[in-house]
Each structure stands twice: as C-alpha cells, then as structure tokens.
Amino acid sequence: MGMLKEFKEFAMKGNVLDLAIAVIIGGAFGRIVxxxxxxxxxxxxxxxxxxxxxxxLSVVLRDAYVTEEGREMSEVVLSYGxxxxxxxxxxxxAFVIFLVIKGISLTKKKKEPVPVIPVTPPKSEILLEEIRDLLKKQG
Structure with missing residues (x-):
C-alpha cells in the first residue's frame, strides 16, 4: 500500500499535473495550427x-504489380509533398510559440518592480556635512 501512496503523491505534484495539462493543451493547439x-x-x-x-506531390519509385503467385504488391511512393x-x-x-513566449516575457518585464539602489554619498562629503553642522552649532 505504501507504493500506491507514493505514486499518488508523485502524480499529484504540481510539476506532473502542469506537464499533463501542457501536453493536452499542446495537442489541441497542434490540431488548431x-x-x-x-x-x-x-x-x-x-x-x-x-x-x-x-x-x-509525390514520386512513384515502383509501380504496383502482381507477383507470379497472384499477390498484389502496392506501389512504393516518395511523398515529398x-x-x-x-x-x-x-x-x-514554432513561430506562434515564439510569439507567445515573447509576449509572456514582455508582460513579465513590465510587472517586475525596478530595484531602487540607495545612493550613499562619498565619505568625504559626509565629513564635510558633519563639519558644516558643527560650525553652525558653534557660530
């Protein structure tokens, strides 16, 4: 019974279900295309x-024929069409999938917040500000 439980847990994991859904949708999408x-x-x-x-469009490599025993042999065709x-x-x-992925990546880029990098002034500037503040207090 333990193996059945493990299989159920495996089959119900998100990745397996996502893959199954992708295969089903992919098959339907293939028929549409x-x-x-x-x-x-x-x-x-x-x-x-x-x-x-x-x-x-095709090329017949060998015509159909009847053997001496009376068996019918079908023609051999190269169906390049x-x-x-x-x-x-x-x-x-492939082109449609490319467009879909490109569209998805564009929407993801728009939704991502732009990271704010704090700008710290150079140490010499901080020291000058401290000196200015001390001079204001004294004067």
Missing amino acids: SSFVNDIIMPPIGILIGGVDFKD NFIQNVVDFLII
Whole structure:
C-alpha cells in the first residue's frame, strides 16, 4: 500500500499535473495550427503554384504489380509533398510559440518592480556635512 501512496503523491505534484495539462493543451493547439495551415494557408499557396495540393506531390519509385503467385504488391511512393506540408506546419507552430513566449516575457518585464539602489554619498562629503553642522552649532 505504501507504493500506491507514493505514486499518488508523485502524480499529484504540481510539476506532473502542469506537464499533463501542457501536453493536452499542446495537442489541441497542434490540431488548431494544422487546420490553420491546411485550410487557410496552403490553399492560396496551392493556387499560386498552379492548383497543386502539397499532399499530392509525390514520386512513384515502383509501380504496383502482381507477383507470379497472384499477390498484389502496392506501389512504393516518395511523398515529398507531405513532408513539405509537415515542415510548413512545424515552422508556423514554432513561430506562434515564439510569439507567445515573447509576449509572456514582455508582460513579465513590465510587472517586475525596478530595484531602487540607495545612493550613499562619498565619505568625504559626509565629513564635510558633519563639519558644516558643527560650525553652525558653534557660530
């Protein structure tokens, strides 16, 4: 029973819960960005390059064929368009995350109080002030 209790304490620690929440939100955010890329960014780019959908770009390395035994062998395809799509997805996600982190760091910088450094006058100035005060008392 002790190990179960330790596991429960571990799982309920702030860092583990924060990580779980980050993974869930990150997954949802990834789907949103993928939809943004696929549904909003890529169609105009496809029109600009002649109506080509990046996911359709590929090179057939070997055509489908039927073996002597009658088994169908599927074609071998190099889907470089899908790779391009994933690179674009990654770049947009990375840029958005960069902007979010930059925005968060800017708000943190604004909220931090500016430390006040006390300025102490040089020792000679303090001595001169003491001498002045003594002369005022005497005179």
